[in-house]
Amino acid sequence: xxxxxxxxxxTSTAVALASVLTFSLQGNAATFKLINADDPxxxxxxxxxxxxxxxxxxxxxxxxxxxxxxxxGSLWARALGGNDVIExxxxxxxxxxTATNGVLAAAGxxxxxxxxxxxxxxxxxxxxxxxxxxxxxxxxxASGEPLPEIGVTSNxxxxxxxxxxxxxxxxGLDDKAPNGNSIDYVKTILHEYGHGLGFLSFAxxxxxxxxDGRPSIWEHYMVDGKTEKRWVNMxxxxxxxxxxxxxxxxWTGFQxxxxxxxxxxxxxxLDVFLLDKNGIAFLPGGTANFGAKEGRRSISGALGFLDxxxxxGAACAALTAEQAMSVKGRVAVINRGGCAFTDKAKYAQxxxxxxxxxxxxxxxxxxxxxxxxxxxxxGITIASTLISQQDGVRLxxxxxxxxxxxxxxxxxxxxxxxxxxxxxPTVVQPGSSVSHWDITATPNLLMExxxxxxxxxxxxxxxxxxxxxxxxxxW
Amino acid sequence: MDGLNRKQVLPxxxxxxxxxxxxxxxxxCTITAAHAQSDKFKQREQAQASALxxxxxxxxxxxxxxxxxxxxxxxxxxxxxxxxxxxxxMESPASARARLNTNSELLLKRSSTGVGKEIHAGNSVxxxxxxxxxxxxxxxxxxxxxxxxxxxxxxxxxxxxxxxAVTNMAKSTVNSQAKGAIRE
Numbered sequence: 001x002x003x004x005x006x007x008x009x010x011t012s013t014a015v016a017l018a019s020v021l022t023f024s025l026q027g028n029a030a031t032f033k034l035i036n037a038d039d040p041x042x043x044x045x046x047x048x049x050x051x052x053x054x055x056x057x058x059x060x061x062x063x064x065x066x067x068x069x070x071x072x073g074s075l076w077a078r079a080l081g082g083n084d085v086i087e088x089x090x091x092x093x094x095x096x097x098t099a100t101n102g103v104l105a106a107a108g109x110x111x112x113x114x115x116x117x118x119x120x121x122x123x124x125x126x127x128x129x130x131x132x133x134x135x136x137x138x139x140x141x142a143s144g145e146p147l148p149e150i151g152v153t154s155n156x157x158x159x160x161x162x163x164x165x166x167x168x169x170x171x172g173l174d175d176k177a178p179n180g181n182s183i184d185y186v187k188t189i190l191h192e193y194g195h196g197l198g199f200l201s202f203a204x205x206x207x208x209x210x211x212d213g214r215p216s217i218w219e220h221y222m223v224d225g226k227t228e229k230r231w232v233n234m235x236x237x238x239x240x241x242x243x244x245x246x247x248x249x250x251w252t253g254f255q256x257x258x259x260x261x262x263x264x265x266x267x268x269x270l271d272v273f274l275l276d277k278n279g280i281a282f283l284p285g286g287t288a289n290f291g292a293k294e295g296r297r298s299i300s301g302a303l304g305f306l307d308x309x310x311x312x313g314a315a316c317a318a319l320t321a322e323q324a325m326s327v328k329g330r331v332a333v334i335n336r337g338g339c340a341f342t343d344k345a346k347y348a349q350x351x352x353x354x355x356x357x358x359x360x361x362x363x364x365x366x367x368x369x370x371x372x373x374x375x376x377x378x379g380i381t382i383a384s385t386l387i388s389q390q391d392g393v394r395l396x397x398x399x400x401x402x403x404x405x406x407x408x409x410x411x412x413x414x415x416x417x418x419x420x421x422x423x424x425p426t427v428v429q430p431g432s433s434v435s436h437w438d439i440t441a442t443p444n445l446l447m448e449x450x451x452x453x454x455x456x457x458x459x460x461x462x463x464x465x466x467x468x469x470x471x472x473x474x475w
Numbered sequence: 476m477d478g479l480n481r482k483q484v485l486p487x488x489x490x491x492x493x494x495x496x497x498x499x500x501x502x503x504c505t506i507t508a509a510h511a512q513s514d515k516f517k518q519r520e521q522a523q524a525s526a527l528x529x530x531x532x533x534x535x536x537x538x539x540x541x542x543x544x545x546x547x548x549x550x551x552x553x554x555x556x557x558x559x560x561x562x563x564x565m566e567s568p569a570s571a572r573a574r575l576n577t578n579s580e581l582l583l584k585r586s587s588t589g590v591g592k593e594i595h596a597g598n599s600v601x602x603x604x605x606x607x608x609x610x611x612x613x614x615x616x617x618x619x620x621x622x623x624x625x626x627x628x629x630x631x632x633x634x635x636x637x638x639x640a641v642t643n644m645a646k647s648t649v650n651s652q653a654k655g656a657i658r659e
Binding site: 035101 | 538539541542543544546548554555556560561563564565568592594595596597598599600601602603604605606608609610612614616622624625626
């Protein structure tokens with residue numbers, strides 16, 4: 001019996017040891033090693049004295065830049081775990097810049113690999129940092145071509161005359177960049193490192209072509225909700241169409257799906273439903289910050305189109321008697337542009353409109369934006385929604401004279417199957433389309449294409465979906 | 476009981492009970508260990524989650540610890556780039572992209588960085604991208620407001636930006652009423 005007890009003890013000890021070992025291994029942090037590519041005296045080597053700021057103890061501009069970049073590396077290292085050494089070649093060189101427009105920073109993987117040991121999918125490209133993690137070796141070194149895994153360049157001229165004049169980098173580590181003219185360097189680079197680690201598609205979103213004729217790991221997880229086809233199984237033409245399938249391009253990874261349920265919350269949207277010759281049409285709408293907030297769950301009525309030829313200034317003044325006749329007791333359809341939304345809603349309401357459907361005036365508009373300003377003094381009590389320009393054309397050409405507006409509380413940034421949506425505006429935006437979370441995500445996520453200022457830097461659910469997606473692709 | 480064959484000594488029923496007890500114990504041990512592992516996993520997750528809370532919400536002590544770690548790394552972990560690495564990093568994304576796509580020997584030889592070059596390690600195949608897939612964070616200043624967006628130069632022609640400030644604002648403020656929604 002002692003032998004058996006001893007066996008049990010050994011077994012439990014082994015299990016316990018294994019668990020400790022597992023914990024220990026998982027508890028390790030990757031190492032981000034910075035490779036300074038700047039010449040003496042500039043960029044990271046800038047010896048200009050600087051006062052420590054926001055926990056950044058550097059006393060020169062160059063030292064503060066290095067510390068800030070290493071701080072980002074530390075945040076990512078803790079998130080990724082593992083024992084990887086990830087080399088980041090970094091420079092603070094001048095970038096394309098004018099007084100009002102310029103590159104803040106850029107980053108990406110410096111090489112890709114396929115068909116290495118432990119690759120989850122064959123014939124599939126992986127960014128090198130991830131490939132190294134999966135292959136458990138540094139493939140660049142093994143190939144005889146040692147390369148850093150990630151490259152990052154930052155704008156060293158920011159704030160100088162002629163380059164975003166008046167702005168300045170904030171190198172503090174406390175996310176407390178002063179409002180106004182400071183750009184938070186840590187937050188900027190945190191996002192860019194995400195791309196360097198693999199948060200991107202290598203397919204050409206404008207043509208649908210795969211990189212070097214093969215999919216990357218990213219394309220295995222992108223699915224078009226209209227066809228339920230993954231990008232890896234599509235033709236170039238299908239990928240091209242899917243890249244602009246706004247609100248239908250979704251991510252299928254399990255970790256991101258779970259993370260999305262924990263992170264994304266419902267938003268109020270006023271969507272338009274109409275019955276035309278093709279059946280029921282659904283036109284996604286944005287949410288007005290003014291007018292009726294309650295009791296707008298269902299508004300049905302005849303449509304009253306304001307004269308289209310007056311666009312974009314329709315309803316910027318009290319409606320004429322003829323216009324008033326066309327909207328009285330109806331859901332007014334008014335083009336955006338020329339004056340504030342609240343002005344148009346106010347004039348439509350004064351003429352007896354029961355609600356307003358605004359039609360956007362730019363084809364590149366996507367998503368369901370919040371719009372207008374909540375101005376109680378305007379006295380607006382009717383509900384308003386904002387549909388895309390394309391849907392506005394559809395509405396006008398449908399021949400229908402009747403529509404319903406429903407308050408649909410839907411998860412911001414998820415499709416109908418509650419999968420997180422990827423950014424796929426109806427006009428391709430190279431570098432933004434397909435390789436980011438959709439801008440309808442609520443709350444704002446780090447890996448959206450546009451900085452909202454309040455995006456999470458937590459990287460993981462329930463505050464962010466960056467890390468869940470990276471786990472999906474193999475991190 | 477040492478030295479005895481338990482099968483011979485113990486009656487079947489007792490053997491079965493003992494076996495069941497042992498199995499139960501083993502399962503219990505495993506469960507306990509699994510619990511321990513689960514607890515430690517949770518602790519680790521919680522610790523990481525804590526460390527990775529939005530860093531604006533971090534306790535100062537924790538933020539300072541990471542900052543100190545970063546400062547220490549700055550002192551010991553960094554190195555200077557080789558000429559080849561420097562050259563690679565300085566190349567414009569459009570140029571790197573063009574070389575990646577043409578993949579001609581002539582273009583490859585123009586640079587020591589080998590952008591577009593195929594490299595092999597065991598059974599694996601790699602491809603040097605250089606800066607071709609760099610994702611840029613750009614900023615526009617319109618009417619005193621800032622707008623940061625991402626874009627990539629994937630061709631020799633720079634992507635024509637949407638200069639409709641109102642539309643851009645629509646995108647930037649889609650979820651952020653605090654920053655002001657589309658006004659008109």
